[in-house]
Amino acid sequence: MNFFSPSRGLFIFTPVFLFSLAGMVLAWRRRWCGGLSPYLAAIVVLHAMVVLTIWPGHCYGPRYFADITHLLMFFLIPTILWWQKSAAAGAYGMGGGILDAGWLGRLRARARRDIDRGQPVERASGERGYAHAGACGSGRCTIPARPEMILAIDIGGTKFSMAVFDGDAMVRRESRATDAGGGRAWMVAQIGEIAGAWRREFALERCGIGFGGPVNFGEQRVVLSTHVGGWRDFDLCGFVREAAGVPAIMDNDANVGAMGEAEFGAGRGCSPLFYMTLSTGIGGGIWEEGPHLARRRFLRRRDRPPHHPS
């Protein structure tokens, strides 16, 4: 009655909020705004359930939904973003966006998971798959859309950082200055010490590593570090796997930075996305999301200059 009543139905007076329903599904599936969007959607649903029990009064209009109008407008955003993206791709449009939020979306999500579980792809164009099988674990090492407990390691020329993520929330972080004189041995000892302690404290499932230097992605080995000696052809993933007890995957820090900004940061919803890091070295990555999302986990890197101390 509160939704389609001729006198006070929400979708009768403001039918545009039908797209908010699709937006809620899109936001939920894509973890838009991190882990917050499911809670905001829950507020809308609970509110709608509660107002069903309240006498709506004699006046016209969906006045009981005035309390959550801001949330309904908020959930229009993912729908509009999807519409823009689909219109740019020329493949879907709003109708496709709504379908994607429904059962077709589930089918496509399943297909995407199958792709993620497949073999790694490194095409001639430079596209790389993060569903990598090979030297980083027991047979198959995949990075699903949202692992539960993740160890993240960022190794730079002047400092290195480690963090533990529980879903989208960072629950622990530690940064230490790099002892260039200590070389690789000092660094891996530090990583091993921290990872060993966190391994006992957290139920880690996977590890992602951003390394500040060239990385042989296919072999999952460090090529070299232009800042700290001793890293040449080092199996860092293997070391972390032993130290933290979890499968690890590694790429150049500019690449993973671009991926992180595209997935979680300022570049969310933007494709293609160009990311540039100005740190001890200068690097960049380009993130490109395909129109059908089948290749959204592939990263394209172009013109990545070698690191130069700034």
Add this chain to the structure above:
Amino acid sequence: MASPGCCWHSRFAVRPSNAISCVVLAVYVAIHRRDQLLRLLLWAAPVGVVFFSYQVMVRHSLIPLYLTAPKMRNPFWEEC
């Protein structure tokens, strides 16, 4: 906010359904941002004190009496 002492619909300051947002967002903070929970509660405390004080002193009830409003009739014509 309606002025007190007029109609039945003046016996509340906000709809009780607004508590859903407060509870759900507090649950989110408690689960995902536990380190910020104390800060949230401290910031919410002054608002809560003012709200509940107003409710008790002016409305003579700790929570809004929205759900106890008479139904199936027009209280505006009957009580005002």
